[in-house]
Amino acid sequence: MKALHFGAGNIGRGFIGKLLSDAGIHVTFADVNQQVVDAIATRHEYPVNVVGEYAVTETVKNVDAISSLSDDVFKQIAQVDLITTAVGPQILARIAGSVAQGLVQRCNDQNTSPLNIIACENMVRGTSQFKEYIFKALPENYHVWVNQHVGFVDSAVDRIVPPATSKTGDILEVTVETFSEWIVDKNQFNGPVPAIKGMEVVDNLMAFVERKLFTLNTGHAITAYLGFYFGVETIRDAILNDKIRAIVRQAMEESGAVLIKRYNFDAKKHAAYIDKILSRFENPYLHDDTARVGRQPIRKLSSGDRLIKPLLGTFEYHTANDNLLIGIAAALNYRNQEDEQAIELAEKITKSGVEAALCEVSGLEASVLGKSNPVVSRVAQIYHSMQNKQF
Ligand SMILES: NC(=O)c1ccc[n+]([C@@H]2O[C@H](COP(=O)([O-])OP(=O)(O)OC[C@H]3O[C@@H](n4cnc5c(N)ncnc54)[C@H](O)[C@@H]3O)[C@@H](O)[C@H]2O)c1
Numbered sequence: 040m041k042a043l044h045f046g047a048g049n050i051g052r053g054f055i056g057k058l059l060s061d062a063g064i065h066v067t068f069a070d071v072n073q074q075v076v077d078a079i080a081t082r083h084e085y086p087v088n089v090v091g092e093y094a095v096t097e098t099v100k101n102v103d104a105i106s107s108l109s110d111d112v113f114k115q116i117a118q119v120d121l122i123t124t125a126v127g128p129q130i131l132a133r134i135a136g137s138v139a140q141g142l143v144q145r146c147n148d149q150n151t152s153p154l155n156i157i158a159c160e161n162m163v164r165g166t167s168q169f170k171e172y173i174f175k176a177l178p179e180n181y182h183v184w185v186n187q188h189v190g191f192v193d194s195a196v197d198r199i200v201p202p203a204t205s206k207t208g209d210i211l212e213v214t215v216e217t218f219s220e221w222i223v224d225k226n227q228f229n230g231p232v233p234a235i236k237g238m239e240v241v242d243n244l245m246a247f248v249e250r251k252l253f254t255l256n257t258g259h260a261i262t263a264y265l266g267f268y269f270g271v272e273t274i275r276d277a278i279l280n281d282k283i284r285a286i287v288r289q290a291m292e293e294s295g296a297v298l299i300k301r302y303n304f305d306a307k308k309h310a311a312y313i314d315k316i317l318s319r320f321e322n323p324y325l326h327d328d329t330a331r332v333g334r335q336p337i338r339k340l341s342s343g344d345r346l347i348k349p350l351l352g353t354f355e356y357h358t359a360n361d362n363l364l365i366g367i368a369a370a371l372n373y374r375n376q377e378d379e380q381a382i383e384l385a386e387k388i389t390k391s392g393v394e395a396a397l398c399e400v401s402g403l404e405a406s407v408l409g410k411s412n413p414v415v416s417r418v419a420q421i422y423h424s425m426q427n428k429q430f
């Protein structure tokens with residue numbers, strides 16, 4: 040079996056590419072980073088440090104790489120059995136045109152063997168979104184053929200992989216936590232579901248996607264933004280701060296109360312899931328900067344993402360949300376001159392005020408029944424206390 044994987048970054052090399060390669064699949068990475076592409080294409084292998092109680096360095100072998108900007112991509116798409124991505128949600132629209140062109144070539148070559156495409160991004164139904172981008176770029180006379188021969192499979196992906204500095208200066212070396220979970224939707228495959236060790240197949244994917252994104256990523260983001268407020272550099276140091284930990288735990292519990300009601304989760308198992316996540320944030324073997332986890336705050340404050348979607352759930356089920364509101368205020372208070380979205384968010388707040396900026400990025404209503412939305416006012420109040428260093 041052959042796979043083309045877009046994005047030879049942390050998750051690409053440290054999780055999805057490794058898992059596919061370990062399963063005996065030949066993986067070709069496609070990336071815009073020419074240095075990384077050249078290194079993989081020359082060495083055909085790279086080291087992965089799996090760190091935890093037992094640390095081990097494993098070598099991913101028999102891999103290749105091409106530039107995602109070259110025509111080689113079309114040839115690969117015409118031939119492989121699986122296409123995966125880990126490029127970041129904002130990049131999916133950019134690579135969709137190449138994937139569409141590759142599918143045209145596959146159809147013209149009359150390759151009717153099943154192909155499946157799986158976006159491994161922190162998004163709700165990221166592959167379905169990717170499919171929309173691809174179909175926008177695909178000439179209409181190919182739509183029926185692609186629907187017939189290509190599966191677009193949504194997934195949830197979980198493994199903490201921060202960028203790590205290699206002691207030997209190896210740009211391909213990657214350091215990952217022991218934990219990993221990749222869950223895919225059984226009902227969306229074209230042809231038989233390939234048996235890949237480490238790829239779990241379920242028929243209720245949304246429960247798993249929301250459980251992961253609205254527990255781990257909700258807690259992670261709030262840890263990062265409060266870490267920034269308290270002047271802490273890493274996720275580990277932030278979560279070891281008692282005040283931050285209490286807010287993060289309670290925010291995950293508030294989000295969890297919604298998930299338990301929505302998906303009928305077992306409350307005890309969900310509490311254990313939260314405990315496990317807190318211990319993963321504390322991992323002493325990973326150096327994970329709050330800046331990585333807090334990256335792109337406008338994306339993280341959007342209506343379907345990890346901060347606002349759980350809040351909307353608390354409205355639906357009339358459950359507590361005090362700590363989620365603190366997390367949202369902390370995201371608005373986040374400043375980072377190296378993060379384009381953090382700069383843009385700060386500019387919006389300066390220009391229009393924090394209430395208007397929040398409503399713009401999150402889709403929350405500015406007023407309810409003719410009065411200021413109390414939730415927006417509460418977030419603004421916490422935000423101002425943070426700005427005045429009085430939170
Ligand atoms: N790192 C994690 O802990 C983690 C865990 C789960 C999910 N994710 C998700 O995985 C995705 C990737 O995250 P990451 O941490 O690996 O990011 P990363 O920045 O380490 O990797 C992204 C890679 O995509 C490449 N890229 C950018 N534009 C491209 C293009 N046009 N064509 C091909 N490649 C392109 C970059 O060069 C880079 O190598 C994100 O959606 C993220 O949310 C990350």
Ligand SMILES: O=P(O)(O)OC[C@@H](O)[C@@H](O)[C@H](O)[C@H](O)CO
Pocket residue numbers: 161196197198199200255256259260331332333334
């Ligand atoms: O990748 P992002 O920016 O959506 O989120 C940052 C982190 O929370 C995320 O990368 C986690 O490390 C990952 O989701 C763990 O599975």
